[in-house]
Amino acid sequence: MTITFQLDGKEVKAREGMTILEAAQEAGIKIPTLCYHDKLKPYGVCRICSVEVERKGRVRIVASCGYPVEQGLVVRTRSPRIDRIRKILLELIALTAMVNGDVAGEIKKLAKEYVANIHRFESHFKTEPTRCILCGQCVRYCDEIVGKHAIGFVGRGIDRRAVFFPEKAKVCLTCRACFDLCPTGKIPSETDFVVFDGFSIDDYLAGKL
Amino acid sequence: MKDMSNKRLSSVKELEELRQEILSKRDPDKPIITVCTGTACQAYGSLKIYQEFADEIRKQRLEGAVVEAKATGCHGFCEQGPVVVIFPQEICYVKVKLEDVPEVVSATLAQGQVIERLLYKNPVTGEKITKDPDIPFYKNQMRIIFGNNRYINPREIDDYIARGGYSALSRALLQMSPKEVLDEIKKSNLRGRGGGGFPTGIKWETTKNAPGEPKYVIVNCDEGDPGAYMDRSLMEGNPHSVLEGLIIGAYAIGSHEGFIYVRQEYPIAFENTIQAIKQAEECGFLGENILGSGFDFRVKVHRGAGAFVSGESSALMSAIEGKVGEPKMKYIHTAVSGIKGKPSCLNNVETWANVPHIINKGAAWFNSIGTDNSKGTKIFSLVGKVNNTGLVEVPMGMTLRQLIYDIGGGIPKGKKFKAVQTGGPSGGVIPERYIDTPIDFDELTKLGSMMGSGGTVVMDEDTCMVDTARYFISFCCEESCGKCIPCREGLRMLKEILTDICEGKGQEGDIEAIEDIAKVMQDASLCALGTTAANPALTTLKYFRNEYEAHIKDKRCPAKACKALTSYYIDPEKCTACRICFRNCPTEAIHGDKNIVHWIEQDKCIKCNTCFEVCPPRFNAVRRISGQPLPPPPAPGTKVIREKKR
Numbered sequence: 001m002t003i004t005f006q007l008d009g010k011e012v013k014a015r016e017g018m019t020i021l022e023a024a025q026e027a028g029i030k031i032p033t034l035c036y037h038d039k040l041k042p043y044g045v046c047r048i049c050s051v052e053v054e055r056k057g058r059v060r061i062v063a064s065c066g067y068p069v070e071q072g073l074v075v076r077t078r079s080p081r082i083d084r085i086r087k088i089l090l091e092l093i094a095l096t097a098m099v100n101g102d103v104a105g106e107i108k109k110l111a112k113e114y115v116a117n118i119h120r121f122e123s124h125f126k127t128e129p130t131r132c133i134l135c136g137q138c139v140r141y142c143d144e145i146v147g148k149h150a151i152g153f154v155g156r157g158i159d160r161r162a163v164f165f166p167e168k169a170k171v172c173l174t175c176r177a178c179f180d181l182c183p184t185g186k187i188p189s190e191t192d193f194v195v196f197d198g199f200s201i202d203d204y205l206a207g208k209l
Numbered sequence: 210m211k212d213m214s215n216k217r218l219s220s221v222k223e224l225e226e227l228r229q230e231i232l233s234k235r236d237p238d239k240p241i242i243t244v245c246t247g248t249a250c251q252a253y254g255s256l257k258i259y260q261e262f263a264d265e266i267r268k269q270r271l272e273g274a275v276v277e278a279k280a281t282g283c284h285g286f287c288e289q290g291p292v293v294v295i296f297p298q299e300i301c302y303v304k305v306k307l308e309d310v311p312e313v314v315s316a317t318l319a320q321g322q323v324i325e326r327l328l329y330k331n332p333v334t335g336e337k338i339t340k341d342p343d344i345p346f347y348k349n350q351m352r353i354i355f356g357n358n359r360y361i362n363p364r365e366i367d368d369y370i371a372r373g374g375y376s377a378l379s380r381a382l383l384q385m386s387p388k389e390v391l392d393e394i395k396k397s398n399l400r401g402r403g404g405g406g407f408p409t410g411i412k413w414e415t416t417k418n419a420p421g422e423p424k425y426v427i428v429n430c431d432e433g434d435p436g437a438y439m440d441r442s443l444m445e446g447n448p449h450s451v452l453e454g455l456i457i458g459a460y461a462i463g464s465h466e467g468f469i470y471v472r473q474e475y476p477i478a479f480e481n482t483i484q485a486i487k488q489a490e491e492c493g494f495l496g497e498n499i500l501g502s503g504f505d506f507r508v509k510v511h512r513g514a515g516a517f518v519s520g521e522s523s524a525l526m527s528a529i530e531g532k533v534g535e536p537k538m539k540y541i542h543t544a545v546s547g548i549k550g551k552p553s554c555l556n557n558v559e560t561w562a563n564v565p566h567i568i569n570k571g572a573a574w575f576n577s578i579g580t581d582n583s584k585g586t587k588i589f590s591l592v593g594k595v596n597n598t599g600l601v602e603v604p605m606g607m608t609l610r611q612l613i614y615d616i617g618g619g620i621p622k623g624k625k626f627k628a629v630q631t632g633g634p635s636g637g638v639i640p641e642r643y644i645d646t647p648i649d650f651d652e653l654t655k656l657g658s659m660m661g662s663g664g665t666v667v668m669d670e671d672t673c674m675v676d677t678a679r680y681f682i683s684f685c686c687e688e689s690c691g692k693c694i695p696c697r698e699g700l701r702m703l704k705e706i707l708t709d710i711c712e713g714k715g716q717e718g719d720i721e722a723i724e725d726i727a728k729v730m731q732d733a734s735l736c737a738l739g740t741t742a743a744n745p746a747l748t749t750l751k752y753f754r755n756e757y758e759a760h761i762k763d764k765r766c767p768a769k770a771c772k773a774l775t776s777y778y779i780d781p782e783k784c785t786a787c788r789i790c791f792r793n794c795p796t797e798a799i800h801g802d803k804n805i806v807h808w809i810e811q812d813k814c815i816k817c818n819t820c821f822e823v824c825p826p827r828f829n830a831v832r833r834i835s836g837q838p839l840p841p842p843p844a845p846g847t848k849v850i851r852e853k854k855r
Contacts, residue, residue, distance in 0.1 A: 044538040045693040047733040061732040066538035081732070088729040092698040121722065124705040134691065153533075156516070158701045160691030 005073040020064035020075055021049055031064050031077050032086065032110050034093075034183055035135035040144055042066040043136055046093075048110065050085050052076040061085065087114040094118035097184045098129040106183050107133075127158075131186040134160055138178035138187060146177050217493030219501040221379045224370075227492075231371045238297055240276045240318050242266075243359060244305075245292040247283025247442055248477070249599075254307070255291035256280070261310040262293075269314055276318045279368075282358040282446015285600035286346055289329060294341055294359055301341035302327035332596065332618065346597045349615045351578070353586050354562050355602045358446040363481045366488035369449040375494055377565035381457045382502040385568075390461035391417065394564065396572035398584045403429055403520075403557030404635065404661045405737070406583070406650035412554055415544040417462045419552035424464040427529070427548075427555040428455055430482075431472045431513055431520035434633025435684055437664030439588040440558035442600055444471065444478035447562070448485035452508070454564030456494065459506045462554055467508040470525055473515040482510050517688035521736045522547070522555050524690070535690045536736035557662065559588055579605035583649040587660065591617050593667040594624065606647045609639065613667055624669040627768075628752070632661025634681045634688075635741035637748025638674065657748045659741070673770035674753035675760050679707035681745035689738060696739030699730040703746055712773040715761035723750065765836020772816040775835045779820075781806045781843040782850060783830035790820035790831060804849050808842040 001016040007027055014023035019042060024031050034046035044063040051064045054074035064077070076082065090111045097103050103111060103118055111118050134153075139162055142151045150168040155161050164172060172178075179188040218224050244250075244259040262278040284292050289303035295317055302313065302324065309327060316322040328337040329344050338344050341359075361368040369375070381390050395410030416424055428451060432440040444451060455467055469486075471479045486508055489495045497505045511529050518524050519534035522543045528534035529548055539546075547553025563585060567575050578585050583605040589612065592598050596618035603612060609629055613619065620626050628638040631648075637658035639646065646652050650660050668677065686700040703726055706719050727743035734740045750757060759765045766774040779790070779799075784806045791799045791807055798814040801807030809820070824831040 042538065044735055047693055047695055047735070050733050062540065063538060063733075063735075067540045084725075085729050085733050088725050089694055089698075089733065092702060092726070092729075093694055095698070095702075121702050121706075123716070124702060124709055126705060127701075133694070134697070155691070157686060157689040157691040158697060160697065 003069050003071050005069050005071065005075065007075045008077055014069045016069075018069050020051060020053070020062075020067050020069055020073075023069050024064065024075075024077060029077055032106075032113075033065060034106060034110075034133065035137060036065045037137050037141065037181065040137070040140045043140060046089070046133070046135055048086055048089055050082060052079050052082055083114060086110070087116045090114055090116035091118060091120045093133050095121060095125045096127075096129050097131060097133050099131055099184075104185060130161070131184050132162055133184060134162060135183060136162070137181040137183070138162060141178055141181055146175060148175065150175075151178065217491070217496070219493060219498070221383050221500065224375060224379050224500065228370050228373075228376075231367045235371065240321075241279055241296040242276065242313070242318060243279045243281045243294045243296065245282075245284045245290065245294075245359075246280040247285075247287070247290075247358075247446060248438060249283070249287035250290035250292060251477075253290045258291055258293070258305060258307055258310060261307055262314065265310050265314045266318070269311075269319065271314065271319060276314075279362050281361060282363050283442035283600060284341075284359045285352075285355060285442070285602075286341075286344070286597065287599040288597050289599075292341075293327075296360075299340040299342060301329060301339070301344065303329045346599065346601070346616055346618065349611065350602050351586050351604045352602045353566055353578075354450070354559060355443065355447075355588055355600065357450065358442070361447055363446050363448055364484050366449060366485070366492060369447070373569075374449055374565075375453055375492075377568035378453050378456055378494060379500050381568050382460055382500055382504055387417075387461045387463060390457060390568065393572050394458075394461065394567060397567045397575040398572075398582075399560065399563055399567060399575065400583060400650060401557055402559035402563070402587065402662065404632065404659065406660055409556060409560055412544050412556070413458060413462050415542065416464070416552040416554040419545040421546075421551045423466050423551060424462055425548050425551060425553040426455055426459045426462060426464045426467040427525070427553060428467070428469040428558055428561055429520060429522075429525060429555050430475065430478060430558050431470055431517075431525060432558070432662055433472060433474075433517040433520060433688075434635075434662055434664040435681075436592040436666050437590045437633055437662055439590050439600055439663045441475050441478055443558050443562055443588070444475065445481055448478075448481045449489065450562045450565060451558050452482075452485055452489055453494070454561035455508065456499070456506055457564050457568060458554065458556070458561065460504050464554070465505050465507065467506065468511050468529055468548075469508060470511045470513060470519075470529065472513040472519075479510065479512060486510065516690070518690045518736070518738050521738055523736065525555065526553060535692050536738070538735065559663075580647060580649045580652075582651050583660075587648065587663060589648075589663040589665045591665050591667070593630075593665075594620055594669040594672070595667040596621050603648070605649055608645050608647050610644045612648065612665070613644070617667065620667070620669050624671065626667070627670050627672055628668045628674065628677075630658075630666040630668065630677065630681070630745070631664070632659035632744070633664040634685050635659060635737070635744055636661045636664075637744040638668070638677065638752065639748070640752040657744065657751055659744070671768055671770060673711070673766050673768040674749040674756045675707060675766075676711050676768075676770055678746045678749040679704070679711055682707055682742070685738065685742040689742070693733075693735035693739060695730045695732075696734045696736075696742065699726045699734075699739070700742055702726055703743065707746065710757065710760045711766075711771045713760070713764045713771075715757075717761070719761055720750065720754070720757055759836065763836045767835070769833040769835045771835075775816060775833050776811060776839050777809050777814055777816060777818075777820060778832045778834050778839055779807050779809060780830045780832055781808075781847055783828055784849065785828055785830070785851070786849045787825065787828065789823050789825065793819050793823045795819065806843045806847040806849055811839070 012027045031049050033049045042065040044066040049064045139151045259280045291305050293302040293305045399409040400406040521536045523539045524534045524536040526548045588602045628640045630638045682703045686704045689696050691697045727747050730743045769775045796813050798810045821831045
């Protein structure tokens with residue numbers, strides 16, 4: 001079934017079940033993303049793809065990668081409010097993504113576009129940057145596409161980490177599928193597999209890692 | 210469960226016969242001593258006291274027909290625990306000790322004499338109060354949901370049935386159609402007690418009408434707000450009331466399978482729930498063909514694993530599925546697509562417990578209580594700087610002032626009320642000037658706070674509002690699952706900035722940074738934990754911005770609570786060298802001698818506040834100084850100035 005909705009002031013047609021992000025891509029409107037991958041199920045954690053939707057006169061902010069299009073929906077992919085959300089999200093995420101005082105790749109590009117000051121919160125940030133933004137693309141790709149379940153999350157909140165499971169990580173040497181996915185380049189640059197020697201989940205949970 | 214244990218009830222008639230049989234065995238004039246064994250009273254040793262009563266009754270040969278001891282759930286007046294109530298006179302003894310037991314048995318139970326010293330004393334009038342309904346703490350409440358706790362042994366279904374329990378279930382199942390039950394709940398305007406205040410009837414209807422089978426109904430008992438324990442006390446003290454509501458809801462929705470999600474940290478709630486389900490199954494309130502109605506329903510208990518965020522609907526449902534308890538995007542409501550993608554209706558403990566009352570007394574009765582948009586009562590846990598801490602149930606629309614002063618008995622030590630935090634870490638602080646606000650879902654939201662599940666933390670003039678925000682933000686930072694960026698990184702940064710401000714390292718631009726981050730968290734977080742987590746920071750900024758500015762610009766904590774910004778100083782003109790602070794200082798930072806003015810060695814001082822608290826009010830020599838230079842210590846050997854006797 002075809003659905004008609006308004007995207008940035010234009011009438012757009014989409015198929016039922018599509019997300020706003022997919023419909024926008026078909027319509028040639030770019031919405032920035034950090035955790036989205038077209039082969040993976042929507043995860044909705046980077047929130048960079050946030051857009052404004054208006055329904056029955058009520059305006060909400062939603063993650064376009066997960067919100068299904070609806071007949072008559074009004075969507076704005078850029079607005080002062082959206083731009084501000086993206087700018088501050090980038091300023092926050094820059095702290096953990098930082099390498100030698102700068103960010104790289106998509107984050108750098110977006111930071112420029114949204115005039116994000118990547119050093120804004122630096123003076124309060126007391127942790128060593130992990131260079132990982134926990135977008136989960138590696139974890140989900142390994143689960144959903146490769147089917148090896150060699151990477152997973154451990155820890156909660158600011159202690160959350162993506163880690164290789166050592167008893168399964170042997171396949172990684174030949175697979176390397178996640179290397180190209182990593183938006184900050186942490187996996188290809190640091191994964192020499194020496195790091196993961198002798199690693200165990202128990203060690204992590206015991207706070208030894 | 211005596212002779213009925215092998216017989217499932219199969220009709221309303223049989224339920225009524227059982228109720229009459231239970232009641233006929235009970236003499237309403239027989240003295241019953243109930244000992245509160247809620248969490249707080251248990252911490253005071255009430256289980257031992259209950260055991261002692263049972264033993265003492267046996268020792269004094271009063272057991273059996275003469276008197277009976279009963280361990281009940283929480284009565285609510287935790288401040289005065291252990292609480293003991295003797296029926297039928299309703300004599301209430303507070304702060305009962307083990308050694309009081311023989312006297313209570315021989316004097317009160319055997320002879321009906323009241324023991325003066327164990328009665329509650331009204332701190333204002335000094336009057337001793339005999340009956341618990343006359344104590345102001347109870348008198349100003351409306352205990353519909355919570356009131357049965359004091360009569361019921363939560364591990365005995367007979368007690369619940371004797372109080373009219375499961376009559377709403379039989380009414381719903383045998384005299385009403387599912388549609389009629391749903392309509393009654395919709396008409397009652399009951400709103401979810403877990404925090405959001407979503408209309409319960411509409412939620413039920415959404416699940417009922419959603420395509421897909423099976424449909425699930427779930428009890429959310431993952432309460433975890435700091436200072437909140439309403440759901441715990443209800444689940445521990447009267448589990449059958451929640452179960453009865455759940456079964457009625459399942460019938461209305463057309464669900465045959467339910468879950469009760471109990472958090473890991475509530476072992477008694479877990480045990481009592483398991484016991485309640487077992488007994489309800491034996492009686493035929495659960496299982497196949499309930500009360501001969503043809504309706505089948507089963508329920509399982511799911512135990513949490515210690516994560517606050519699992520109280521969020523999609524996270525809770527993931528946990529029930531056996532996955533990590535993390536929220537998911539839910540642009541399709543869990544009421545439509547929840548557990549295993551099936552329609553799942555999740556309500557809070559207190560919401561379910563309201564249902565039997567609405568079915569029994571009708572939507573019109575429920576609508577007669579409360580305000581225009583918030584009907585019925587709400588249970589609050591009243592904690593913090595308030596005289597009568599405990600669990601209170603009040604009609605919606607009662608003002609904060611009535612709650613804090615009439616029921617809570619005001620602020621201890623004659624201090625000034627400053628603010629009240631409602632709604633737990635997702636709520637906000639409400640300052641003194643709004644103390645006459647009626648408690649109502651919408652009124653509290655208008656002030657930037659929320660009803661939440663009912664945690665109510667009262668704060669006095671010694672509470673620093675920046676530190677309060679730091680505390681709640683740190684709590685959420687610990688409890689965030691870390692999945693989405695705004696919540697994880699936003700909370701991390703808010704916590705760092707607020708900690709820096711409290712430590713005197715605040716910088717220009719910090720307030721704007723807090724506001725920017727908080728706004729993005731509200732707008733863009735994945736789940737309600739993130740969208741509401743910044744509320745404590747935003748409300749303290751809204752109402753106490755001057756305190757933030759004082760911390761940042763003047764390096765001064767107006768409440769003199771932030772250690773890094775506060776120093777302790779002994780006024781040489783007031784010190785009488787009484788030696789009390791000297792003896793109590795844990796770090797030996799206080800120097801001085803007999804007749805020699807005392808002084809504090811600042812490098813050794815850990816700012817524990819002990820000297821300030823122990824200095825006798827008639828001397829009032831210890832001062833807390835913030836934002837001003839510290840006066841130099843007195844010259845060595847300065848003698849005490851004594852007023853000459855006239």
